[in-house]
Each structure stands twice: as structure tokens, then as C-alpha cells.
Amino acid sequence: MLSSTLKVSITSTLTVTPLRSSRSVITTPHAAFMVPLSPCSLSLSTAPLRFTTTLGFAAARATFGSSSSSQSSASTSETLEENVVVDDNVGAKLNLREDGTSQRFYRRAGVQYQGNAKAYVVTLDGSVLRTPARRPLTFASQTLAQAVAAEWEYQDARAIRPFTMPLMAISSTSVDRTPYMRNDIVENLIKHLHTDGALCRNPSEGRALHPAFQPSEEDQAHVNKLSSQLSKVQAALLDPVLRRVENVLGDGATLVPSDSLLGAPQSEETEDAVRRHAKSLDDAELTALDALCSSCKSVALGIALFHRLHEPLDDAWINNSSEYPATDDDELRDEARKLRFGDPQVSLPVLLPRVEEEWQAVNWGVVEGGHDIDRSDLKVRVYAPMAFLRLRQEP
Incomplete structure (x- = not known):
């Protein structure tokens, strides 16, 4: 019988990594929307293993076993389940189907x-x-x-x-997970600060095309021009937001962009400022901040949206004010505004995490069923935590 050890990492999706195996098969059906959590790990040893979990209202199943059919009859299974429950006198629970839905068990x-x-x-x-x-x-x-x-x-x-209940997911996560994982969540934010999506920039001078493409001088010049424009657009759109985040963090925090492939290392002072800020939040606020940072792939943008630092810039952006994007180059400002894709009301919370991707789509074409779905998905992931924070302040 096959003997294996699995390491299961629970993050924004469920991933199963075999540490020791032979001729093994792993299948992972699509996981529905959930509020991202900081990593926690679970090690199980069995052979073969069927692992089922429902976490943050998202279903993810992974089946691990030998590819040999002769061993299937000897398979054992172990199931871990977390279900949405109401009072014991109802005894209802949310048993998710393969498509991530469940039968409705209540009327009102x-x-x-x-x-x-x-x-x-x-x-x-x-x-x-x-x-x-x-x-x-x-x-x-x-x-x-x-x-x-x-x-x-x-x-x-x-x-x-x-997956259409993000406020419920954030609320339950702030009760079930965050109080017991605060340090893990905070340190996970610090870890990803050095690969922050808003700080990792395109090189201003471009990079040489690979000789295998047999690029001409004209091709290389065109790529260099686009690379330079993208770098300037990133600075014009993102730098004003970063300066506002630095003011919120205080204590000498400085967010330094980099075009290195190795990320954008930040100073210890900046780390300490982010750590103090995150630890000062209550469980619900920290859950929302973690969700924002994960959705934006940026700690800096997560903090900016948490405090709504983008709102003055958003007004200038929508009203075509010369104050934003932050550049005196009218041509560059026009290039930045192309990222709206014809929608004059597209707001910064959706645009800022996708500056480079939208730039590539403008210059090289939109993939239908790809870019458009990603934008819609990001709207839910970003606006749900922001709405959660705003609604908490209401009576």
C-alpha cells in the first residue's frame, strides 16, 4: 500500500503538496470565492487519503491516491468538514455540492x-x-x-x-480564524511587503529581447518605448497613493519601488511601522485588511483602501483633473487614461492593483473571458471588505 505524507496549506485556495509519493494522482476541483486567510498548515499521514474541507464558505476537495486500481479497494478516507450551522434545534448545515452550491434549508x-x-x-x-x-x-x-x-x-x-456572500465570509472569518492567527496574519503581511505589487515596477529602460526572437533594432526600440511609458504610468498612478500610505504609517516609513526581479526590499523601519499598524487593529479590521492586501496583491494598496486614501485621487481621476495622474506630460496622462477601457467611471480600487495588466491589455489586446472576468472578480474582492468596514461604522 502506498504510504505518503501530505502537507495541506490553507490560503486563498486549497493546495495539496505531496512530500513523498510515487505514482500518485492529485485532483483539485474549482474553489469558490472565499476571504483569503494567512497560511496555516496541516500534516496528515495515510494512504491513500481523501481530504475534504469547507473553509470560509468555499469548497475545495483534493483526492490523493495511487494510480494503481489494485490498491483502490484498500483505500481509507478521512474527512474534515466545517459547515455553516444555526441553532441546534434546527440542525441545518451547509453541505456543498461539486459546483460550490448547497440546497436552501430556510425560508426567510x-x-x-x-x-x-x-x-x-x-x-x-x-x-x-x-x-x-x-x-x-x-x-x-x-x-x-x-x-x-x-x-x-x-x-x-x-x-x-x-461565493455570493462575501460579507458573511468576512464576518465569520473574523470570529473563527483571526483571533487565533493574529501574529501569523501580521507576519504574513510583512513577508509580502517585500514583493508588493505596487512597489515592483517595470524597468524604465526595458530589457533586451531574447536572440531567439531575432529582434530587429526597430522591434527593440518599440519595446523600450513601451517599457519606459509603463514605468512612468505606474509612477504617475501609484506614487501619490504610496505617499499617503507613508503618512498614515508614520515613524519614518518609506515605501521604495524597485524594478528588480528579486522584489522590492523595504527597510526595517517600514516593516515595524506596518507591523504596528496591523497589530493596532481589532479582529474584524485585521480580517478586512488581510482580505484587501491579498486581493490587491499589495500591502501598501491594502492599507490605502482600508483608510480610503484613494478617494480624493479618485475624484480627480473620474473628473479628468490635471492633478491626477501625477505628471506634467499630457501625452503620458492620456496614455494612463486609456486604462479605463472606455469606462469613465472606472475607479481606482479596481484599477490600481491592475495597472500593469491593463497596460498590457491596451497595447496587446484583451482576452475575452479572461481580463473582463478578472476585473469583475476583483471588484467583489476589493469592495466587499471596504463595504464591510463602512457598514461597521453605521448604527
Whole structure:
């Protein structure tokens, strides 16, 4: 019988890495939307192994076993499940199908005020909703509770689609995961600060094309021109945001971009400033910040959107003000505005994490079913934590 050890890393998706195996097969069906979490690992030793988990309302299944059919009859299985549950008298749970949906088990969702907890709760057919780990899920803000209840209320009559419930995912994650992983989350942000997407820039002078392409001098000159333009557009769009983030962090924090392939190393002072800022947040705020940083692939942009530092720039961007992008070159400003793709209302929270990708799409073409879906997905991933933070401030 095949004996193997698996290391399961739970991040924004579920990945299964065989450390020791022979003739093994790994299959991982599509995982639905979830709020990204900082890595935690789980080691299991069995042969073969079937591992099933539901985390943050996303289903991800991985099957590991020998490719030999003669061993299939001797297979063993082990299942770990976390389900959305309500009060024990209902006993309902969210058993996800292969497509990431579940049968709807309730008629109406609502909100109630609990005097003993001095907080609001979401109810399903009158029973109090709990987190996947069966912990109480309470809200100080009635507005946020109503928004979460609306996610449950407006599910399809035949199926629940958890990937359309980002506010519920953030809320439950802030209760079930963040309080027990705060240090891991903070240090994970520090780790990724040195490969921050907003700090890793395109080289201003371009790079030589590979000889295998047999580039002409004209080809190389064209690539150098585009590379230089992209570098300037990145600076014009991102640098004003970075300066605002530095002001929020204080304590000598300086965000230094780099065009190195090895990332953009930051100073210890900047690390300490980011660490202090993250540790000063409560569990719900830290969950939202972690989700923003993961979605933007940038700690700096995550902090900027967390504090809504982009809003004055967003107004200038939408109104075609000369104040933003930050350049005196009218031609370069026009090049930057091409990234709107004909939508004058496209906002910076969606554009800033995708500056380089949108630039490539403008110059080399859009992949239908690729770039457009990525933009829509990013809107959900970015605006959900921002809405969560705003709704928490409402009564």
C-alpha cells in the first residue's frame, strides 16, 4: 500500500503538496470565492487519503491516491468538514455540492436584537445563525447585520451560492480564524511587503529581447518605448497613493519601488511601522485588511483602501483633473487614461492593483473571458471588505 505524507496549506485556495509519493494522482476541483486567510498548515499521514474541507464558505476537495486500481479497494478516507450551522434545534448545515452550491434549508432571513449580548444577530426562520465553528455571530451595527441577512435572504430558492456572500465570509472569518492567527496574519503581511505589487515596477529602460526572437533594432526600440511609458504610468498612478500610505504609517516609513526581479526590499523601519499598524487593529479590521492586501496583491494598496486614501485621487481621476495622474506630460496622462477601457467611471480600487495588466491589455489586446472576468472578480474582492468596514461604522 502506498504510504505518503501530505502537507495541506490553507490560503486563498486549497493546495495539496505531496512530500513523498510515487505514482500518485492529485485532483483539485474549482474553489469558490472565499476571504483569503494567512497560511496555516496541516500534516496528515495515510494512504491513500481523501481530504475534504469547507473553509470560509468555499469548497475545495483534493483526492490523493495511487494510480494503481489494485490498491483502490484498500483505500481509507478521512474527512474534515466545517459547515455553516444555526441553532441546534434546527440542525441545518451547509453541505456543498461539486459546483460550490448547497440546497436552501430556510425560508426567510432576518435580524434580531439580543439584549443580553447587546448586539444584533442574523436569524434563519427565527433561529440564530452561527459561524462555521459554531461560535456566536453578533454585530454591533444593525446595518451590517441587515446586509449579512440580505445575502442569505436573496439566495436562490433552490440553491445557496456561498461565493455570493462575501460579507458573511468576512464576518465569520473574523470570529473563527483571526483571533487565533493574529501574529501569523501580521507576519504574513510583512513577508509580502517585500514583493508588493505596487512597489515592483517595470524597468524604465526595458530589457533586451531574447536572440531567439531575432529582434530587429526597430522591434527593440518599440519595446523600450513601451517599457519606459509603463514605468512612468505606474509612477504617475501609484506614487501619490504610496505617499499617503507613508503618512498614515508614520515613524519614518518609506515605501521604495524597485524594478528588480528579486522584489522590492523595504527597510526595517517600514516593516515595524506596518507591523504596528496591523497589530493596532481589532479582529474584524485585521480580517478586512488581510482580505484587501491579498486581493490587491499589495500591502501598501491594502492599507490605502482600508483608510480610503484613494478617494480624493479618485475624484480627480473620474473628473479628468490635471492633478491626477501625477505628471506634467499630457501625452503620458492620456496614455494612463486609456486604462479605463472606455469606462469613465472606472475607479481606482479596481484599477490600481491592475495597472500593469491593463497596460498590457491596451497595447496587446484583451482576452475575452479572461481580463473582463478578472476585473469583475476583483471588484467583489476589493469592495466587499471596504463595504464591510463602512457598514461597521453605521448604527
